[in-house]
Amino acid sequence: MAADRMRAGVLLLAAAALLLTACGRPPSPAQSAAASPSALGGPPSPSPAEPAGPDALKPCELLSATDRSTAGLTSLGQEKTIGTSRACDWTEAGTFGVTVTLAGDVPLASLQIDKGTGKRVTVGRHQGFRVSDRGAGDGTCAVLLGIGREGSVQVDVTNSGFTDTPLACRRADTVARLVEPKLP
Known part of the structure; x- marks a missing residue:
């Protein structure tokens, strides 16, 4: 049951991370100048919005x-x-798999993390949890990161053969x- 919760949590975090990567890359200076109305003599255009x-x-x-x-990978x-x-x-056949889940509507605080398997972590500027059951030695581990108050991203790793949880x-x-x- 804890493994299912961990996988669901990791999947949600993964989804959040992937969404953030697609947006937010500013145009090159050449692209900005070519597309800018001020470059064509018009009024200046507003700055592009950051990902919400x-x-x-x-x-x-x-x-x-x-x-x-x-x-x-x-x-x-x-x-x-x-x-x-x-x-x-x-998926790396015969080695391991990674799932990244973005959950825009699942805040980190709402995830049920077993105190025996979850450890608080900070990754860059994001707070979260590392979740694994080292006692079970099932070769799975997840890192769950909060994205603001509304969302989370989950990184879930499963080793082939379900062994070597530290790896x-x-x-x-x-x-x-x-x-x-890449996260907001």
Whole structure:
């Protein structure tokens, strides 16, 4: 039951992270100048808006090719939906899998985290939890990060063979560090 909650939490966080990555990349100075009405003699245009929250992100865009390489992932992610949350799955056959879930309507405070398996963590500027059952040794670990008061992103790692929980947590920590700067 705790593993199901952890997976659901991780999936929600993953979805949030991916949404944030897709938006918020400012245009290059050349693009801005070419498209600006002031460059054509018109009034200046307002600055582009920053992403409002996790809904502005696309889960599969939260890990660039370089990020995937850093995390030990060679494949492209596959978009999916978990409940009402958007997610992306990356699978390294015979090794491990990662799911990043963005949950724009599931705040970190609403997630039920077992005190025996959850540990408070800070990743960049985001507060969250690392969730694993080291006693079970099931090769799963999740990092759950809050996104404002309304949402969360979940990074869920499952090792093939369901062994080596410490390795799963190192992998989850790595992916969370790569995704976190892209979160609002």
